Amino acid sequence: MKIAIYDPPLCCSSGLCGPALDPVLVKMNDAVMALKKQGVEVERYNLAQQPKSFMDNKSIAELLHKNGKKILPITIVNSDVFRTGEYPSYEDLCKALGIEPREFRKPINLLGTR
């Protein structure tokens, strides 16, 4: 089970070294931590800091070349493109991976009550 997230250019992935907290990034980071605990291998690449990784992955490079930056973030689940232009939710990722979402992580994620 493997997930790779290609982030848009950001100061840092958790959204924390910017001047204001971005709850979307915090939520994504939360999901990543939960998935890792469930044994999912998660990789994250930030265009601002690891542009080479975007070039090295052929499908990412092509998507970017065709659509420009607005295609980001791109989420890859088990080497297939799963979502583009926005971050998937923890539940969506669990479904795609075929695993059960962990219930006890509810209190972790108070911001994500949309």
Place this chain on the structure above:
Amino acid sequence: MTRYQFFSGKGGVGKTTMACATAIHNAMEGKKTLIVTTDPASNLADVFEQEIGHVITRIKGIENLWAMEIDPDEATREYKERIIGPFREIMPQDVIASLEENLSGPCTTEMASFDRFIDFMEGSEYDVIVFDTAPTGHTIRLLELPVDWSKHIEESAKGSGQTCLGPVQSIQDSKEKYDRATALLKDQTRTAFIFVMRPEELSLYETLRASKELETIGIKSGEIIINGILPEEVCDVSFFKKKFYAQQNVIRQSEKTIPQPKRYMFLRDNEVKGIDALKDIVRELFMGKKPSYVSELLLTGQFVPTIERPDIDALFLPGNQTKAIFFTGKGGVGKTSLSCITALYISQKGVKTLLVTTDPAAHIGEVLDVKVGSRPEKIADNLFAVMVNQQEAFQEYKEKVLGEARGRYSEEMLATMEEELNSPCTEEMAAFDKFIQYIEGKDYEVVVFDTAPTGHTLRLLDLPFDYAKQVEMMVSTADSSVIKETAQNRFRDIISTLRDRTRTVFSLVLYPESTPIMESYRAMLDLKEAGIETQLVLANMVLPEEVCTNNFFRNRRKMQVKYLEEIKIKFGLPVLQIPLMQEEIKGLNRLKAAVNIL
């Protein structure tokens, strides 16, 4: 093997002149010598009286001598292109643009300059390389960078792979290079640090502090040059006699407190420019030959400048809103003293005033004779002082962010946050945040900022512009839009306050000599680019007419008047002349006496 000599010391102490003389001395001994400057306001070309620029240039009139001025803008362009170049063909335009954007931060500029500077430490073409480095605070930051970088690179590669210092992958490629540079800087058999200071108490403090700071990162300073010593025979009036004794006192003190070997250098009656004048310095510096002081009166040039006194009350006193007053200029031009005097002057008019220092090597405490801490402290009626301490501000900022998150997120998430917050980026942001709170607050009618030397000041002031861009970069969703808007509005307010002439006054402090003028001019242009108009020039340390009774000081005053006229034309701003003071301002009583000069 190549030997490296670094010149360190507060700006305006004569570092460039000493570095040039040292380079000439080495070249004259038959060693192939290169002198490199990393100072953005370099005046190597001025001193050698020939064009130099961003290329290695042969110095005319001296065998074996080459020079180069590292242009920080050019170095940054080259550095950025090296990273972005490979992506140009493959990536779309907007991706390239955002890579460029990401590399436009202050970190990149420092890194690029440092990168160039290491390049010189790799070759073996020269016997001696002399570095005329930028002022102390900046120099130390530059030197500390490789240490922090290596740590930072390792950590970020292990963790999330994030760093604020530009593409981590590109840094990774250079890691070995940085490690080699650090090792070389610490190798005393190959690298020497020479501190240049003036025989003044503040300069001595600064030198001691700077050499200790270097020692904490494993670098020992080699020797000290005490420059600008008044020759006894020209100090015939009591004004200069007192100055002479005060200087001698500091020299004795430095002999006691600084164990390193020292060289001594007398003041000249004119600027040191051109090979002949430099050779005269070499003779004194390396052969102990005292110059002759039978000065002839220079026949050309005027003795009194044609400058009108500006209306400082209109500039310094507040309207209905809090007014911010900034002092900017090269280190050692008297920013601290002048900001203290100004703050006291304003407070004596019954206006509640706060004096803020952002100088990492805060002198305010020394001028006020009070330990200034990170909470505003009452100094006199209506006068308060505070220091923005980067480390403390960082801790506070971190606590603030984590405090807001506590209870909302898991411990695990908090740990990740804390890790991510430990970046140099956050540190800068924290200091800025603190600094700006004093402008935003309504507790004081006037806030006087004793800002750090020009480059650092501009970096701090540039931040709101960068932040506004960064906030725009946030992924747009319903969740983040409120936060985004709040942050954006705050930065927009800060920017408009800084640009409003009635609410913010930028003043340049300099003394009437070529290096400070050049650096201040550059600062004025940089500010202009950010939409900020400078409103006043304070020309400090002008020799009072009545004490210039002999040819030596008459010549020096003529040199100053020539520059005062140049300032008037070049800047096109009101110029306030501040006379050279009899004594250094230390303690509130002397400060109170000094207010009269305004």
